[in-house]
Amino acid sequence: MFNFKVHPVLQVAFSLVACMPVAANAQKMLASTWMPQTHEISRTMMDWAKEVERATDGRVTFQLLPKPASTPQGSFDAVRNGVADLSFTVHGYTPGRFVLTQVAELPLLGDSAEAVSVAYQKIYDKHFAQLGEHQGVKVLAVFTHGPGIVHNSKRAVNSIEDLQGLKFRVGGGMVNEIAKTVGMNVTLKPAPDTFELLSTGVMDGSLLPAESIDAYRLDKLIKYSTTFPGGLYNTSFVMMMNSKQFAALSEKDQKAIEKLSGVELARKLGRAWDRADRKGMAYMQAGGVSVVKASPQFVNQIQSKVASLETRWVDASKAKGVKNPAAVLKEFRQLASSQ
Numbered sequence: 258m259f260n261f262k263v264h265p266v267l268q269v270a271f272s273l274v275a276c277m278p279v280a281a282n283a284q285k286m287l288a289s290t291w292m293p294q295t296h297e298i299s300r301t302m303m304d305w306a307k308e309v310e311r312a313t314d315g316r317v318t319f320q321l322l323p324k325p326a327s328t329p330q331g332s333f334d335a336v337r338n339g340v341a342d343l344s345f346t347v348h349g350y351t352p353g354r355f356v357l358t359q360v361a362e363l364p365l366l367g368d369s370a371e372a373v374s375v376a377y378q379k380i381y382d383k384h385f386a387q388l389g390e391h392q393g394v395k396v397l398a399v400f401t402h403g404p405g406i407v408h409n410s411k412r413a414v415n416s417i418e419d420l421q422g423l424k425f426r427v428g429g430g431m432v433n434e435i436a437k438t439v440g441m442n443v444t445l446k447p448a449p450d451t452f453e454l455l456s457t458g459v460m461d462g463s464l465l466p467a468e469s470i471d472a473y474r475l476d477k478l479i480k481y482s483t484t485f486p487g488g489l490y491n492t493s494f495v496m497m498m499n500s501k502q503f504a505a506l507s508e509k510d511q512k513a514i515e516k517l518s519g520v521e522l523a524r525k526l527g528r529a530w531d532r533a534d535r536k537g538m539a540y541m542q543a544g545g546v547s548v549v550k551a552s553p554q555f556v557n558q559i560q561s562k563v564a565s566l567e568t569r570w571v572d573a574s575k576a577k578g579v580k581n582p583a584a585v586l587k588e589f590r591q592l593a594s595s596q
Contacts (some may be wrong), residue, residue, distance in 0.1 A: 349430020362431030365487035374527030376592035404488025409462025476544030
């Protein structure tokens with residue numbers, strides 16, 4: 258047998274660790290992000306996790322995985338199946354799976370992700386939550402990114418005609434329908450694939466918020482960007498937990514999590530996206546990207562083309578159980594403009 262002597266300083270340290278209180282029935286959860294861990298949304302998710310740890314006196318803790326638990330498209334199922342316990346996803350990354358959430362992706366909803374996200378969460382709580390589109394996960398918040406912009410490497414886009422002949426990456430969901438309706442040639446791919454698609458010439462451009470030019474280092478690939486008042490589109494996200502893990506928590510800890518979720522969390526996530534968009538726009542300007550605002554004539558062109566998408570959403574949502582989708586959409590627009 259070896260007889261090791263422990264330094265007195267280490268003896269004190271070991272004693273302190275042994276005496277530290279450990280939360281009874283502590284539950285460690287695995288968090289995953291497919292965005293850069295330095296991204297505002299990844300940081301906001303983990304800041305929220307720290308708030309939960311404090312609110313539960315350490316009974317619920319979170320560990321951020323060093324790598325994503327899945328592809329962006331697989332994030333919902335990764336959380337549902339327990340591969341990760343906390344993450345977020347884009348609803349449009351799994352086409353055909355979510356219908357109600359597309360209301361937050363319609364054109365020209367608002368220039369602030371915070372305002373649109375808060376309105377979206379209120380509409381979700383009031384009209385959609387009970388209809389079961391997110392079975393298998395605990396919805397913590399729904400939110401959107403900032404106004405969607407048309408970016409490309411070939412030419413300025415000042416009309417629908419200028420879009421013709423260009424190949425664009427889109428994320429799926431309503432943005433795909435908007436793009437097809439105005440005659441764009443689009444391919445569905447997650448945002449992290451954009452750099453490779455543009456750098457190899459597979460795509461000429463992408464529909465993204467300003468944030469993405471910074472997040473995915475696209476300033477040397479994008480030459481022209483066209484903005485729209487209220488955004489050409491928004492993208493709907495959900496931040497979620499594994500429902501079994503949530504159900505296994507005490508009622509006290511569940512209430513603590515719910516208190517930190519919903520509108521409060523949607524506001525934080527939207528605000529984080531607005532910060533990221535401001536950084537992205539500054540990055541575009543520093544990189545020499547030519548940014549133009551869509552003219553009223555161009556906006557009118559878009560509106561006339563996409564008007565039918567609202568009708569299609571109303572019909573599809575009615576089939577899903579929404580009692581008066583047209584009134585819900587009107588309520589959403591009013592809320593988004595008043596936040």
